[in-house]
Amino acid sequence: MSLLEFENVNGFYGNSHVLFDLDMTVEQNEVVALLGRNGAGKTTTFRAITGTIPRREGRIEYRGESIARKSVEAISNSGIKLVPEERRIFPTLTVQENLVVARDAASGTPRDIEEMYEIFSVLDDLRENRGQNLSGGEQQMLSIARALVQNPDLLLLDEPTEGLAPVIVEDLTEILEDIVSRDVTVIIAEQNVEFALSLSERAYIIESGENAWDGTIEELRDREDLLEQYLSVGVASD
């Protein structure tokens, strides 16, 4: 049984149809890259998983159980946690309060907040700072820490490197390498292809809300045509 299975998933915002017969399978402890241009449907795919899209159809199963009609909080409580593209730190809560709220809302056994400060050492000195006073990189770290403290089974990272300085992306890569080596399944949606490929084992490419390609990272590295066609980038092979 796969951890997450998508079959013929369609998504809608009001009258506009945005996901078309999407298929996707994610196994336990895998790290999967979800690639595609801006507007290809990566965030919408995450919205279909987390239940925040207004309407979704098709088979969406998590641990063999349908989550297609479950509420946002019920899906979250089943162990799926999103780190959203906009980070969405609670602006008037301090760093510590952002983590405490998440820890106390966790349905299973949460992780220790102090452990988060060890992983994300930049946050350690910012405990009493309000979310709105953090830099983009600090907010990104806090957003990941907030999801991680809930001890997720499936972590969805939406464009974690977007808008971050290269040196911060390096820090983040190190942290995420550590995280993905643990007992957690991860889907990373990214436009920063090199970053996504360095962490992942398999990839799905989507275009205009449809499956365009899927396979292993090794296969993808040999297919510069795909990267150019769907992601408008060339990528150096190892």
Next chain:
Amino acid sequence: MVDPGLLIDQLITGISIGSTLFLIAVGLSLIFGVLEVLNFAHGALYMVGAYVVIVTINDFPGGFWVGVLLATLVVGLIGVVIEMGFLRRVYDREDLDQLLLTFAFVLIITDSVRNIFGSGSNVVDPPALLRFDLTLAEGISIPGYRAFVIVMSLVVMGAILLTLRVTNFGRIVRATSSDREMAGLLGINVPRLYTIVFFIGAALAGLGGALVTPLQSVTPELGNQVIINAFVVVVIGGLGSFTGAFVGAYLIGIMIAVGSLFTAGAGQLFPFVALIAVLLLRPEGLFGGVEA
């Protein structure tokens, strides 16, 4: 020149008016701050709170204090029925639909009360415990019950700030009020939280209505009389801000009382002059955008 003694008297009256304004505005502000719903029915709920006290005093043992407790609970539970049965179905719709729904409850509640109790006015004596005058200084005194209501408004303000700042529930409320969807994504049961917050907001309306009974004659129109000033207070203070509601309420109360020394009809005039000034100069309200 106005006599200083008279000025101080009016200042005290203003503070007393401010405390009752705060007790009605605070629940309105709480519900707007978290649910983003402008609850027109808040005044009607306040009025129901007053009637619960009257019914308790007339028909049940226990008198005023039991009435205050019952008013808080009963009106809170009416709030739960409104939220769970009706309001939660329109959160995703436009603001106008929400306004129409809460306005429908104003009409339904007000006419129901009128049908049951008639349009006549009801008067309640202050509880025996508080039938004294508190002397503040030579020649300056305040009725004990008015002093009690002022203290109650401070207690409510303190309890709300403390709850929001230091309790787990308060953190969840602050998080959810700033980003409802993100709160849900963390597994917070947002619909249940909304029901609890609406219960608290409605219960505060019931408490406010109950406490005002010894100060004001009670008719089915009570809610309609106070709701406009409550909205003025909340807009001046900044929608959703408790500090704003607190400062706004006392500011308006003092303006009404002190203003009446200078011109007749100040009670009607001053709140709206202040409202217009705030909307022109600081449309987000005095404390707009600042949490708690």
